[in-house]
Amino acid sequence: xxxxxxxxxxxxxxxxxxxxxxxxxxxxxxxxxxxxxxxxxxxxxxxxxxxxxxxxxxxxxxxxxxxxxxxxxxxxxxxxxxxxxxxxxxxxxxxxxxxxxxxxxxxxxxxxxxxxxxx
Amino acid sequence: xxxxxxxxxxxxxxxxxxxxxxxxxxxxxxxxxxxxxxxxxxxxxxxxxxxxxxxxxxxxxxxxxxxxxxxxxxxxxxxxxxxxxxxxxxxxxxxxxxxxxxxxxxxx
Numbered sequence: 001x002x003x004x005x006x007x008x009x010x011x012x013x014x015x016x017x018x019x020x021x022x023x024x025x026x027x028x029x030x031x032x033x034x035x036x037x038x039x040x041x042x043x044x045x046x047x048x049x050x051x052x053x054x055x056x057x058x059x060x061x062x063x064x065x066x067x068x069x070x071x072x073x074x075x076x077x078x079x080x081x082x083x084x085x086x087x088x089x090x091x092x093x094x095x096x097x098x099x100x101x102x103x104x105x106x107x108x109x110x111x112x113x114x115x116x117x118x119x
Numbered sequence: 120x121x122x123x124x125x126x127x128x129x130x131x132x133x134x135x136x137x138x139x140x141x142x143x144x145x146x147x148x149x150x151x152x153x154x155x156x157x158x159x160x161x162x163x164x165x166x167x168x169x170x171x172x173x174x175x176x177x178x179x180x181x182x183x184x185x186x187x188x189x190x191x192x193x194x195x196x197x198x199x200x201x202x203x204x205x206x207x208x209x210x211x212x213x214x215x216x217x218x219x220x221x222x223x224x225x226x227x
Binding site for chain 2: 108
């Protein structure tokens with residue numbers, strides 16, 4: 001089944017304790033992205049990756065790191081989590097667009113979300 | 120910077136009614152526009168994707184239109200059902216700038 005898988009789905013942690021949220025897709029997608037969703041602020045992009053070893057900042061990258069060593073995986077790393085990073089996090093992927101040369105439509109597929117609480 | 124606005128923020132309708140959700144964007148140079156549905160605490164489910172060269176897309180009771188020149192898209196839901204109750208989000212381009220969504224409630 002084609003899917004984007006995030007882990008963990010739920011996590012409660014404490015300030016300063018490093019954590020990683022994993023994201024994996026089995027659709028051979030080039031493009032992957034992380035979003036956070038907060039009440040009243042909607043979905044905001046944290047980081048995105050156009051392909052392996054290519055990552056770039058989104059709108060709210062502060063406090064986060066990512067890596068794209070393999071096509072299928074795009075982990076989100078919080079080196080020193082703080083309470084303002086309490087949020088619902090989504091990973092998404094896409095084959096790409098005609099403009100990017102991938103031949104894809106740009107349709108974005110989302111994971112189920114990871115609810116993170118930082119105490 | 121692209122900005123996406125969805126109006127209304129919330130909508131409540133009786134079952135069976137046809138309804139229209141609106142999405143507007145400030146930069147008409149888009150690759151595509153995608154409509155999503157989100158149930159409370161859940162992920163986003165893709166409903167329809169409209170390429171910049173297209174005017175509309177249809178799937179079942181859903182029809183989405185795109186007017187790039189005016190920076191607008193609409194999602195038309197025919198014969199609404201209680202199961203359609205959810206938040207509907209639109210987003211533009213590959214990097215996907217999202218609107219804040221319309222929370223739809225269909226009353227039995």
